[in-house]
Amino acid sequence: MSTPPRLPTEPFSADDINDRLTAILDAVPDAIVVIDAGGRIESFSAAAQRMFGFDPAEVIGRSVNMLMPGPYRDEHDAFIDRFKRTGEARIIGIGRVVSGRRKDGTIFPIELSVSEATFQGNRSFIGFIRDVSERKATERRLEELQTELAHVSRVSEMGQMASTLAHELNQPLTAVLAYLGTALHLLESGDGHEKAQSVVERAASQARRAGSIIHKLRDFLGKGQTTRRPEAINTVVEEASALALIGAKQLQVQSRLELDPAAATVVLDRVQIQQVLVNLIRNAIEAMAHGDRRELVVRTHAAEGRIEVSVSDTGPGIAADVAAKLFQPFVSTKTGGMGIGLSICRSIIQSHGGDIRALPNPAGVGTTFTFTLPTGGPAD
Numbered sequence: 001m002s003t004p005p006r007l008p009t010e011p012f013s014a015d016d017i018n019d020r021l022t023a024i025l026d027a028v029p030d031a032i033v034v035i036d037a038g039g040r041i042e043s044f045s046a047a048a049q050r051m052f053g054f055d056p057a058e059v060i061g062r063s064v065n066m067l068m069p070g071p072y073r074d075e076h077d078a079f080i081d082r083f084k085r086t087g088e089a090r091i092i093g094i095g096r097v098v099s100g101r102r103k104d105g106t107i108f109p110i111e112l113s114v115s116e117a118t119f120q121g122n123r124s125f126i127g128f129i130r131d132v133s134e135r136k137a138t139e140r141r142l143e144e145l146q147t148e149l150a151h152v153s154r155v156s157e158m159g160q161m162a163s164t165l166a167h168e169l170n171q172p173l174t175a176v177l178a179y180l181g182t183a184l185h186l187l188e189s190g191d192g193h194e195k196a197q198s199v200v201e202r203a204a205s206q207a208r209r210a211g212s213i214i215h216k217l218r219d220f221l222g223k224g225q226t227t228r229r230p231e232a233i234n235t236v237v238e239e240a241s242a243l244a245l246i247g248a249k250q251l252q253v254q255s256r257l258e259l260d261p262a263a264a265t266v267v268l269d270r271v272q273i274q275q276v277l278v279n280l281i282r283n284a285i286e287a288m289a290h291g292d293r294r295e296l297v298v299r300t301h302a303a304e305g306r307i308e309v310s311v312s313d314t315g316p317g318i319a320a321d322v323a324a325k326l327f328q329p330f331v332s333t334k335t336g337g338m339g340i341g342l343s344i345c346r347s348i349i350q351s352h353g354g355d356i357r358a359l360p361n362p363a364g365v366g367t368t369f370t371f372t373l374p375t376g377g378p379a380d
């Protein structure tokens with residue numbers, strides 16, 4: 001316990017109090033800007049001077065909107081007008097991150113909290129401002145790193161499928177060559193014009209098949225910025241399954257899609273959600289590689305306020321030593337496995353406001369991974 005401060009023998013004078021108050025305010029690391037009811041700056045703390053680069057003489061008496069870039073500037077003017085008309089204080093930016101503008105014109109993110117005080121019958125507003133440029137820069141860098149990591153993981157996933165993909169592309173291309181050879185032959189013989197036409201059409205359809213595989217791959221492997229828009233969940237699941245199941249037949253995996261027609265639109269990042277599905281489906285296929293039963297089911301289900309998407313296999317189940325830390329990075333039972341797939345899946349799903357879990361199948365064989373995506377309303 002500290003000893004109580006010595007009581008002053010003389011009462012403080014008004015000047016003393018003022019000096020002390022100024023010294024205390026100047027020591028506060030957050031910038032403090034006091035404005036009057038008309039939005040004019042009444043006081044500007046030392047931290048505010050450092051943060052914005054203005055001397056008090058340059059700002060006192062002027063509108064506080066000189067510290068804001070548009071559109072906050074206009075928003076603030078509208079707020080002051082409204083306040084003058086109605087006396088109702090609708091303070092913008094209570095405890096939220098907005099933008100500030102320095103004397104040199106640079107714009108930077110600030111966290112702003114505003115309080116109201118009445119002094120001698122006059123209302124003032126006190127803004128507490130924290131510069132959050134560094135925190136925002138770190139958040140941005142983390143987001144970039146996550147996007148890069150997710151991209152590396154997609155490339156690695158497809159890299160592992162390279163020979164299967166080559167095979168899958170080679171098939172339609174070989175068919176195209178064969179059809180074109182036949183068409184040429186028919187045309188040369190002079191009497192098969194109509195037949196040749198139908199053969200060329202078949203060649204075109206095979207070329208389209210190859211093209212669509214390449215198209216999906218290009219989308220999937222692109223570095224694309226994360227963009228969320230409303231997407232039909234069943235189409236997203238279908239496309240991802242088609243990509244992940246390439247070559248699954250050769251591995252004797254029987255796959256089935258059970259898509260709930262009531263599962264409608266969800267706001268999501270298509271490439272990211274497809275990455276999650278490709279990961280879960282490839283893991284399921286790998287888990288069943290050495291078993292007798294190789295059955296894979298991908299389901300969607302519309303529930304109250306969310307869509308559930310699940311991938312079930314008939315593999316050996318999750319190994320006991322990884323079960324507890326399944327979604328942590330670098331956890332793998334595979335030789336050469338990176339062990340980042342599931343941790344990326346979890347961070348993608350969580351960033352969409354959903355969750356992901358793995359449970360043993362009720363019948364006792366295999367595992368079901370289920371993730372949820374909020375729809376923001378009741379099941380439709």
Ligand code: ADP
Binds near residue numbers: 279318319
């Ligand atoms: P990786 O596939 O590189 O090992 P993941 O993060 O995708 O990385 O998976 C981590 C581990 O989780 C795998 O090594 C495996 O042991 C286990 N696992 C994932 N999916 C399944 C599954 N469907 N059945 C059994 N084990 C699985």
